Amino acid sequence: MKEEVRLMKGNEAIAHAAIRYGCDGYFGYPITPQSEVLETLEELMPWETTGMVVLQAESEVAAINMVYGGAASGKAVMTSSSSPGVSLKQEGISYIAAASLPALILNVMRGGPGLGTIQPSQADYFQAVKGGGHGDYHLIVLAPSTVQEMVDFVGLGFDLAFKYSNPAMILADGIVGQMMEKVVLPEQRPRRTEEEIRRQCPWATNGRKDGRKRNVVTSLELESSKMEVINHQLQARYREIEKNETRWEEIGVEDADYLIVAFGSIARICDKAREIAAEKGIKIGIVRPITLWPFPSEAISKAAEGKKGVLVVELNAGQMVEDVRLAVHDRLPVEHFGRMGGIIPSPEEVVDALEEKIINKK
Template identity: 75%
Template sequence: MAEEVVLMKGNEAIAHAAIRIGVDGYFGYPITPQSEVLETLAEQKPWETTGMVVLQAESEVAAINMVYGGAGTGKMVMTSSSSPGVSLKQEGISYIAGAELPCLIVNVMRGGPGLGTIQPSQADYFQTTKGGGHGDYRVIALAPASVQEMADFVKLGFDLAFKYRNPAMILADGVIGQMMEKVVLPEPKPRRTDEEIIEQCPWASTGCKGRKPNVITSLELDPAVMEQRNIHLQNKYAEIEANERRCEEIECEDAEYMIVAFGSCARIAQKAMEHAREEGIKVGLFRPITLWPFPAPEIAKRAKQVKGILVVELNSGQMIEDVKLAVECNIPVHHFGRLGGIVPDPDEVVDALKEKLIK
């Protein structure tokens, strides 16, 4: 399996990348618009080539707890779902974060609340960046804007998850999951041996022959000890915030106005930026790649040069709160979004920019 350029959906790219980078196990459950992840893995049958386990669990709750078990042994394990399914996984995600285990979770968002619609949305931003489940914990969140990034972020997500012993999430929307583009798949590499896992993950539950047992748990009944555990987690999150912020800036150097958008909305916003510049309006695009840690210092720096910011999202206004906090109310920040699975066109974004900021 040499490096090659292929045409595929974003969901399919997730599956192919997982096989190629040596993932040990996938545990999931079908739900639109992410079902192709599981379907592609089943079609590729990696258990016959790399030895990767692919299992359709009986439910989303079962799937995330299988991930919990696999992660506790130091294996590279992952799951994928869409908005309601990820809600069902939240208790397990909190347990995994509390036990400081690495794993990868993929959420290809659909509209809500409730069962909502199978059309695309970005309304899981709060759930993803503010914890989602119970307790003070964080999930590293990567927001791809292309099929190529869907493939690339599988490795990046695992790299960050193992570096910090923390769950990582690829937060895509239905547009990115379902669209087809050219993608360069990663070079294949074998799965790690048991000996390599023991060497790289001394904390893992791999059998305690020759060492003291490793206890994988998020439970601690002594409040003083639990407080210290929480302080340790908060210090780790501060380290992630300091070192792992990622973003993309396009035409921001001379911008008088700035659009902030992620995922599919960033692609729409880029075309809107081009249209606005054709009309003589100097607009730049700021795309957060990590939704947590959020690139607040980078936005704050750009905010010093622009007259206002338009935040474009497929929701009623969620990331805008982090943008407002970043700029500390020094300049106007307005929101434009569509709901119910309706994806705006670039001219709508330009019209919103004019109406809200250039009056």
């Protein structure tokens, strides 16, 4: 397939990107607002064109364990779900991280807690960035704000996952998953041969029955001293990822008096708020974290220099704001503005919140 320009939903774009970036297997389960990923893959039938396996599992738990098995064999595998479904996957995600396996997970966030609402949210920040499951581990977390980034981050997510032998997550809110935009789909990436997989993934289990060594992939280690060594190895890898893979975007930061930090679709709303504020003589700059982990703490700290205050805007009760406060180190006021329950703030509301919480605060 050649490069192609299309108009499509974010969820549909994920499915097309998975095929074109050479995904070997997708294992999922329907849940709003991300069900179009599985539906689009079933419609496209990539098993007839690229050999990609597409399977609707019997549950979210089954799906993530299928990903675990596929990743253990060196395949490029992924799953997708929405907030409650990702909660069910957490044990398996922790196992995959502990076993140092590459995999890609998509979370199109909906409001919670509990079953909550099918409307958009960003309330899974803690779950994705702080580990979600048990143990000391990190996912590489990418936060798209456009449908084009939904496409691009499939390729980037797989590349980073295999580069560092670590699972990656695309953390999208329901707005990005459901909205339609023009996208450029990449050319078809050739699928790897079995020889290439063996060369690139020497750790992969191979199922040999010919007497030669068989690799065993596991997250279990009963000796405490050995388990500590494994943990130190993981932490060293995380430091390397922090050093090399932190990503962010800045808009109008240098000449601004105030700073807004937002991710995903809300950063786009804040960009419009920046234009409205400029008409009132208020100069706003925006930092949009692209990697939520590793978090761009140094970039935010630098962007905050000389500013009068920072407003963190999220579709939640206040989660990323904690990391922004740590980055700023109490050098200036950091306030939070968020909507919950699937309510999306208008750009005017963002400007009002900045004035109320920072500019006019006594």
